[in-house]
Amino acid sequence: MQMCRPARRTYSAPMTGSANEHDMARSETSSDMPRETPRGRVLDKAQPAGTDPIDAVDAPSSLSSLNNPGAVKDLTKESESYTHGHHESVLRSHRRRTAANSAAFLLPHLLSDMTLLDVGCGPGTVTVDLAERLTAGSVVGVDASDDVLESARGLADAHGTKNISFEHANAYELPFEDDSFDVVFAHQLLQHLSDPVAALREMKRVARPGGFVAVRDADYEAMTWFPESPELTEWNMLYHEVTHTYGFEPDAGRRLASWVRDAGFDPASIEPGASVWCYATPDDRTWWGGLWAERCTQSNFAVQAKDSALADDVALEQLAQGWREWAAAPDGWFAVLNGEVLARA
Numbered sequence: 001m002q003m004c005r006p007a008r009r010t011y012s013a014p015m016t017g018s019a020n021e022h023d024m025a026r027s028e029t030s031s032d033m034p035r036e037t038p039r040g041r042v043l044d045k046a047q048p049a050g051t052d053p054i055d056a057v058d059a060p061s062s063l064s065s066l067n068n069p070g071a072v073k074d075l076t077k078e079s080e081s082y083t084h085g086h087h088e089s090v091l092r093s094h095r096r097r098t099a100a101n102s103a104a105f106l107l108p109h110l111l112s113d114m115t116l117l118d119v120g121c122g123p124g125t126v127t128v129d130l131a132e133r134l135t136a137g138s139v140v141g142v143d144a145s146d147d148v149l150e151s152a153r154g155l156a157d158a159h160g161t162k163n164i165s166f167e168h169a170n171a172y173e174l175p176f177e178d179d180s181f182d183v184v185f186a187h188q189l190l191q192h193l194s195d196p197v198a199a200l201r202e203m204k205r206v207a208r209p210g211g212f213v214a215v216r217d218a219d220y221e222a223m224t225w226f227p228e229s230p231e232l233t234e235w236n237m238l239y240h241e242v243t244h245t246y247g248f249e250p251d252a253g254r255r256l257a258s259w260v261r262d263a264g265f266d267p268a269s270i271e272p273g274a275s276v277w278c279y280a281t282p283d284d285r286t287w288w289g290g291l292w293a294e295r296c297t298q299s300n301f302a303v304q305a306k307d308s309a310l311a312d313d314v315a316l317e318q319l320a321q322g323w324r325e326w327a328a329a330p331d332g333w334f335a336v337l338n339g340e341v342l343a344r345a
């Protein structure tokens with residue numbers, strides 16, 4: 001989708017190493033002296049009047065939308081554009097997920113004969129893992145992407161998991177009767193929806209009275225890492241800008257309990273919590289840093305950053321290089337805070 005903003009800017013994070021081809025490319029595109037924002041960001045001065053990037057960087061999402069009048073108002077629930085897409089680098093991230101590392105808060109409540117719906121199941125690693133625990137029950141995974149559903153079906157076949165099925169469905173209009181499932185689960189979905197409360201109401205509708213609705217989402221602002229990296233700081237800011245431009249909330253983790261309340265769940269039934277993924281071993285750094293380096297240049301995130309005039313190829317390659325440098329740092333450490341909520345329908 002092409003946005004209305006005509007401007008394109010390059011990011012010019014402070015140089016951290018010796019000059020390389022990206023540094024040289026950057027200096028070619030940013031000949032004026034850069035200026036710093038209050039948050040320490042260095043911006044290219046070659047920005048046309050009326051498109052001051054400071055407004056876009058620091059504005060709350062509603063103002064970001066005003067700065068990009070074509071961004072949100074053209075999107076309907078049916079046409080929302082999933083930020084990450086399903087590039088191999090994205091799926092490499094999702095395929096690491098298991099019930100143990102992504103749904104631990106739900107596991108103590110599962111009984112072997114329960115029925116469970118996984119909304120926005122993606123490639124299905126968590127979904128299949130849950131089905132293998134519900135030995136006398138059954139699981140349905142739904143997603144808006146047919147390609148990723150094919151991948152999920154292949155995984156279930158490879159595991160020989162029989163009590164599972166996958167269907168195409170929109171989280172806002174689940175194709176199930178009221179009160180259909182004992183458990184309705186959504187992992188890393190609500191942050192990608194423009195109306196997470198509407199989706200939660202729909203999840204509540206298809207859960208049986210007294211059944212569970214369980215949701216878990218990352219919180220991008222709360223992510224922390226070491227060593228300090230201007231490129232990773234830029235990446236995090238850019239991620240916020242892109243998702244806000246498209247009408248999504250990247251800091252979903254801290255908002256889950258509030259959204260669940262707004263969706264009409266009994267406040268007394270809401271159990272809020274948090275848990276963390278941490279990547280610090282050499283293998284984990286290679287995996288996490290490597291996949292984000294690719295995601296910066298090849299995933300739908302890169303496409304949306306460019307379409308919305310928030311970054312160009314040079315800037316994105318600079319961020320990718322930052323990820324590669326982080327992965328190579330022997331003392332590298334990265335933590336992803338996830339909010340989670342269990343509630344009774």
Ligand SMILES: C[S@@+](CC[C@H](N)C(=O)[O-])C[C@H]1O[C@@H](n2cnc3c(N)ncnc32)[C@H](O)[C@@H]1O
Binds near residue numbers: 094095126192
């Ligand atoms: C971050 S992935 C999470 C996948 C999986 N739950 C996991 O944790 O591995 C989000 C998934 O939600 C799906 N999705 C996005 N919007 C959706 C919608 N409106 N209805 C159903 N699925 C949607 C995407 O296609 C994507 O597969």
